[in-house]
Amino acid sequence: MIHLLFTLLVAEVVAVAVLLFRTPLRKLALLGLDRLKRGRGPLVVKTVAATSLVVLSSSLYSIAKIRRRSAEVSSELIPTDQVLLSRHLLEASLMGYSLFLVLVIERLHHLIRELPGLRKCMDAVMNRNRVLEEAKRVRLDExxxxxxxxxxLNKQIKQLKLTLEEKVKEIKTAEVNAEALRKQYEGSLLVYDRLLEENQNLRRQVQSIDRHWSHSDRKKNA
Known part of the structure; x- marks a missing residue:
């Protein structure tokens, strides 16, 4: 039993080492594990694992039984119990390590089979990130x-504002000048009206003087 467990443990260690390193043997090991997981392979593996667990439980029970018996009889183990205890401990250790390595092999096989898919997903994510970075760069350039x-446009708007302010100032200046001209024109109209009125008054006076002189001349002639 112990020789079989040692052989199984060595085979499992070799399988783990083969799966850890990328060599042609890993492909063969993966093919073997793939075939083992098909058909009745999983059932056989589960049966062997269940048997190993039963044997492990039996060994642990035997160890506990030997220790309990030695505690009841005396504090020291007799040579026969020491041999049996050592044998059961060795068997339990080998079976525990074997079951642990079986789990390690199963997880390694699963991860190695998923690795290409993960790489494809990673490549797709990297390509997507590259596209996003390119789009981001294009957007930044835009x-x-x-x-x-x-x-x-802001410079043009500022220039237009300055031009508009200058035009507004010119318009205000023109309005002020127009208002001054209007006032000057109104003043000129007032002066013109006053002069026109004075002219009319002078004409009336001249006409009155003419009539007066005409009347005087008529009297002299008469």
Whole structure:
């Protein structure tokens, strides 16, 4: 039994070492494990594992029984119990390590089979990130170009504002000048009206003087 467990343990260690390193033997080991998981392979593995667990439980029970018996009889183990205890401990250790290595082999096989899919997913994610980075870079370039255009437009708007302010100042100056001209024109109209009125008064006076002289001349002639 112990020789069989040692052989099984060595085989499992070799299988783990083969699966850990990328060699041509790993492909053969993977093919063997794939075939083992098909058909009746899983049933056989479960049966062997269950048997190993039963034997492990039996060994642990025997160890506990020997210790309990030695505790009841005396504090020291007799040579026969020591041999049996050592044998059961060795068997339990070998079976425990064997079951642990079976789990390790199963997980390694599962991870190695999933590795290509994970790599594809990783490549897809990296390609997607690359596309997103490229799109982000393009957007940044577009944003920079838009910022440049916005800067140019802001400069043009400032220039237009300055031009508008100058035009507004010119319009205000023109309005002030127009108001001054209007007031000057109104003053000129007042002066013109006053002069026109004075002219009419002078004409009346001249006409009155003419009539007076005409009347005087008529009297002299008469």
């Amino acid at each position: 944003m920079k170009a838009r910022d440049g255009e916005i800067g140019c």
